[in-house]
Amino acid sequence: MNPIGKASIRSHIAILMLGAGTLLVSQSGCRDQTPVASHYEPNYLFAKATEIGLSKEEGELEPTIQDSQNLLVEWFGTMEDPKLPSLLKEDDYSDLISEANLKIAVGTPKEPGIYIQQCVSCHGSSGQGRGTNAASQDPYPRDFRMGIFKFKSSPRTARPVKEDIEKVLRNGLSGSQMPLFNKLSDQEIQALVDYVVFLSLRGEFERRLIQLSATEWEGERLYDPSAEKSVLEGQLSNASDALTEIADRWVRSADAVEDFPRPSFPLVGTETDENKEELISSIEKGKVLFVSEIASCSKCHGVNADGKGNQLPDYDDWTKDWTSKIGIQPTDSQSLLPLMARGGMKPLPLKPRSIIEGHFRGGRTPEDLYRRIRYGIAGSPMPAAAVVESRDEPGLIDEDLWHLVNYVLSIANVPPPPMETKVVSTQ
Template identity: 55%
Template sequence: MKICSHPPFLAGLALSVLLVGSGCKPTIAPPAQHEPNYLFAHALEIKEDLSLDQPLSDSQELLQEWFGTLDEPKLPQLFAEDDYKDLLSLSKLQRAAGPPTGTVEPGEKGLYRQLCASCHGESGQGRGPVAASQNPYPREFRLGLFKYKSTARKFKPLKTDIARALRKGLSGSQMPLFNKLPDDKIDSLVDYVIFLSIRGELERKLLYGAAYELDLETDRIYNASLKELNDADSKKQWDGQIETATEILTGIVDAWVESADGVEKFELPQFPLFGSETSDNRVELQGSIAKGRKLYLSEEAACAKCHGVTARGDGPQLPDYDDWTKDWTSKIDLNPTKLDELLPLMARGGMKPQPIMPRNIVEGKFRGGREPMDLYRRIRYGILGAPMPAAAIIKSSEDKGIQAEDIWHIVNYVLSIAEPEMVAPAIEAAAKKL
């Protein structure tokens, strides 16, 4: 007997293709659906030894009601409110979503599927058809974590940060640069990334709420299937569900609306920064670079622990994983190197874990930008989602760490060794000191 329903791990593919491929009679293809987050649901199931079948299907109904399908995005009611109406534009989302039309403007649609989905997956699950051979893997947007931003560690990025990643690419990864795209297309894609991320975070939080029956009245919420909507009693339960989900959604969207609060202004130092060298300040700059090197190698800043004394990313630190991998491995007490234990999760979308390597700094590929301020922020805040920690800044005399101003010396050192002509002498000098 041929099975005509699609297995969960293939659900992201167009249903019609599968039906044809499996010999089943093609019917009219339904609108392409977002792939449910089977991976996260199953990770929770393993951790808590429960079944989330019902919450998973309920959450899909709610998500479709609110966010529409892959072809026809919608915005939840919340986005009509004054506080939220400027965050995302439905017409931009419509332009990014759907199958590529290939038409010339103004009717052009399908930008995301045309330019991004082969890597990031149609639902932003980070698992498009060409993702598996990459390292790092294309980003999954559903966790809501972004690495390269001008906001403090815990904050969402600004739209301009995401636009920057698109315009400049992320050098040293497969993320291409889209520097030829006009601003209006970039804007549409940025909105769509945020949209997928919000949708994905809400899905996770609904599943999480169902698994832990948090203070969210989840019992009442998940005992009712949304299909029973016609029934008056269930209508009440449906209202309860909407209320809770709206509360969760509000929290997620607030974080995006408030991202600008995470922009801190940092004073530039009194001493010169790399790139502003003149014959007058050369000696002072060399002094700062030397100080930066000392700090880089120090126990307090701990850079060499991961990046190595030669800054080639070969420090003594044991291999570690990023948060996207930890999410369904170490966080549920599974070892990312024991593949046989991970198979059920890999069948539901987990990608074979790849350790995340500390960057080879001398290669000079800075994904978050190479202006001193970019690197200052990167070192000060660390890289969210990656093992690179925020610098330990001394606030009182008992603290262990470095002074905020010291970061500028480290920035000078990092930039000086990332300049090819400076690499060899700088490394030799660093090695001699040991």
């Protein structure tokens, strides 16, 4: 009935309760070295942060974690044998994740699949962003479990579309450790995209269960297969509602993608001898806007766009989630100890990018940069632009955003592409 086994869950909980950092760290470290672990690592960090954030007693969330792990195994399977919950097999979600692709991504213990071969060392077996190679990177590899992705075509708060994740895989993320995977077959790329969405959905669902049970469903069991039929049905229906909400955001993201027509003036790369002057004037306007109070790009990126603004150090949302959000300063290493023992990685300030170096991780077409400036970068302190309809209102009008795009492109170097991975297609 229960593929994880009660004893194994209990031992995990014991670690959680102990607060013995080294124990947990070495445990998860081992698990990532053995490529195919039998099950996914529970989100101890979020459970602990929730506990502290809600001033709960140490260990109060233990039954929640146990129940949520049992439910996750029932619905999403194990690391060796991932599956889709029946809800995600309904017609509404048929384009989201293919179960066959999950199998391609993880493979078998004898023949590990492409995610295990190429991604686990950085992103970890459950997409927690904490593989064996993660600690030395800056920024750290993405933790997929918050559902937040930075480089996408959809607005800041929307989920990405699958093509966005595909683009990240094919191009890599310039200036970070995220390599490019341009030698993989289309089938492998699709399998990886589906698996990233799967880990993200699963991880977000896990967080939601912990959060709901600690707040709205307080005192109620999350999932108790031995409960009376009507009670169990109520539990499963609560969980289904939570999962539906999460999955719907993914399904709706494509509708949120907007088209932005190019302006009447030329953009860098499209200028001709006749309109060159117009381009130069647009770049000049962009330069003025960049240091203006209203766009305030220079506050973070510096007046010379070299990434050296005078903003105080700030952190990404993955770090804030278990630090400032629960009232602990990311620099307060003493208070962070119990959280780091559960998987929190040493907080690193997220540096504003040097525009001059030209590492545009979200792509370097004018449209890519327009979206970056208009929407900001999800999960990072880079805000969305304050876009207004007319010059009479305080804010930036559409034209201003294109002037900024022109300025950014005019000063940026073209860096070499991210490193390719050595292992090529497994087919």
